Amino acid sequence: MQREQWGTRAGFVLAAVGSAVGLGNIWRFPYVAYENGGGAFFIPYLFALLTAGIPFMILEFTLGHKYRTGAPGILKALNARFEWLGWFQVMISAIIAFYYVVVIAWAISYVYFAVGQSWGDDSNAFFFGEFLGLTGDNAPSSLGGLQWHLLPPLCLAWAATYYATYRGVRGGIEKINKVLMPLLFLLVLVLIGRIVFLPGAVDGINWMFAPDFSKIWDLKVWSAAYGQIFFTLSVGFAIMLSYASYLPEKSDINNNASITALMDCGFSMVAGILIFGALGYMAMAQDKALTEVVSSGVGLAFVTLPAAINLLPAPGIMGPLFFLALVFAGISSHISIAEAVTAGLMAKLGWSRARTSTVFCGVGFVVSLLFITQGGLLLLDLVDYFINNIALLGSCLLELLLVGWLCRLEDFRDHANRLSDFAVGAWWLICIKYVSIAMLVVILFGNxxxxxxxxxxxxxxxxxxxxxxxxIAVMLVVAITINTTSKKEASV
Structure with a gap:
């Protein structure tokens, strides 16, 4: 059976950007930049983009295009003993899909809440108490009861992902991203266009971009820059390998990879202007220092910014637009995560796309119910920490070690260069074999x-x-067991 393909180059790039541009660009990057030297942080950040982000993206686009299958099949083609790493990456994607969708459900709910600012004057108490029903126990294992009001938005989020993966690459994923990505960029630009003219907004933006060059010599700042690059570009956990496997025979790999990485990082900076503009206005309106209102993660999105929205002109318009942007960013990423799992399972089991997407999304929906319980936020927090800080970075490191040191890396460079408008040379080999691996070792060891x-x-x-x-141990055991089973089947 002929493999599916993207309909247009723009469709592929928008889908890849949609995967890379997620909730972390909006609520993680601005705070990381602010905390690590402001404007000075962009020096290590751009260096990390050029020496790790773009090279890694080119590598994954090349592998996907060359072998035309999901992550397990690609890793198996590179070295039969490493098929387990592909399944480990698929499981990383599956687990992220199970909890990431819940944050999208929160954002969907907040689109409705924002119309009338239903969170009231105390957005903190509303989010953690009334909305999530968080108990006083600091125990992820104490799940408590299901929060039934989160079930409808959870169903909506899964329905969008199911539709895209069920309909396939051209008829589902590409079509949805051609709508979501332009809308997302438009929404953010509209919000910025209003917020930058508010009093205090420029001061907030200056807080983020004001350079503290003394931090340039701090190894932690460089680790943060590389960590943000690996975190934001969706490399190392099956997504880009799967997406690139649907590329047509003649595809400009180097250009596509560079455009995707640059658009993602550009969006992060634009999102930083939006977030810090809003925080600057909030700080002035409340007569506080920006350091007293700035935060990161879910607290920024669902506590701090709702409080800022209360103070905005026309909050019933600005609020829904902001949370709609979160929904679009989340759904485009969630679709790519689900597709990484779907592609791997289809190749392994020989199932149809319809059957595979139905089974995965059905199982995923049931598992995600764990995260809409009263203790769901704590469970999500703990799982997310170990998946992103240990499993994902470990997966990136092992993939680079395998391809950079156990394979002939020059062959992949030649494959990409043969198809691309511009060629990569020795710098690409150095970045893959030395720079990226060295930084991943430092970051992962520290974590x-x-x-x-x-x-x-x-x-x-x-x-x-x-x-x-x-x-993580169970994931490794399952991945290695699948690898062993595959070897036995091949030898029979």
């Missing part, structure tokens, strides 16, 4: 050391052991 030194989030030893390290 593992930090996880052992101090229990993340103050969670108990047993929860860290079983729900954090235990989850």
């Amino acid at each position: 593992i050391l930090g996880a052992f030194r101090e229990n993340y989030g103050g969670y108990s030893n047993s929860e860290i052991l079983f729900m954090g390290w235990g989850m």
Whole structure:
């Protein structure tokens, strides 16, 4: 059966950008930049983009285009002993899909809440108490009851992903991203166009971009820059490998990879202007220092910014537009995550796309119910920490070690160059074999050391052991078991 293909180059690029541009661009990047030297942070950040982000993206586009299958099949083609790494990446995507969709459901709910600012004057109490029903126990294992009001938006979020993966590459994923991505950029630009003219907004933006060059010499700042690049570009966990496997025979790999990475990082900077403009206005309106109102993560999106929206002119318009932008960014990423799993399962099981997407989205919906319980936020927090800071970075490192040191890297460079308008040379080989690997070793070692030194989030030893390290151990065992089974089947 002939493999599906993207209908147009623009469709592929928009889908790849849609995968890379997610919630983290809006609520993580601005704070990371602010915390790590402001304008000075862009020096290591752009260096990381050129020496890790774009080279890694070119590598994954090349592998996907060359082998034309999901991540497990690609890793198996590189070295039969490493098929397990492909399945480990697929499981990373599956677990992220299970909890990421819940944050999209929150954003969908907040589109409605924002019309009349239903969160009231205390957005913190509303989000953690009334909306999530978070109990006083700091225990991810204490799930409590289901929050039934989160079920409809959760169904909507899964329905969008199911439609895209069921309809396929050209009829679902490409069509949806051709609508979502332009709308997302338009929404953010409209919001910026209004917010930058508010009093204090420019001061907030200056806070983010004001350079502190003393931090340039801090290794932690460079680690943060590389960590943000690996975090934001959707590399290392099956997505870009799967997307690139649907590229037509004649595809400009180097250009496509560079455009995707640059558009993602450009959106992050634009999102930073939006967020810090709003925070600057909020700080002035409340007569506070910006340091007193700035935050990151879900607290920024669902606590701090709702409080800022209360102060905005026409909050019933600005608020829904902001959360609609979050929904669009989330759904485009979630579709790509689900497709990474779908592609791997289709290749392994020989199932049709319709059957595979139905089974995965059905199972995913059931599992995601765990995260809309009263303790769901804590469970999400713990799982997300270990998946993103340990499993994902470990997967990136192993993939680069395999391709850079156990394969002939020059062959992949030649494959990409033969199809591309501009060629990459020795710098690309150096970035893959040395720079990216060295930075990943530093970041991953620091994360593992930090996880052992101090229990993340103050969670108990047993929860860290079983729900954090235990989850990664189970993923490894399952991946290696599948690899072993495949070897036995091949030898029969």
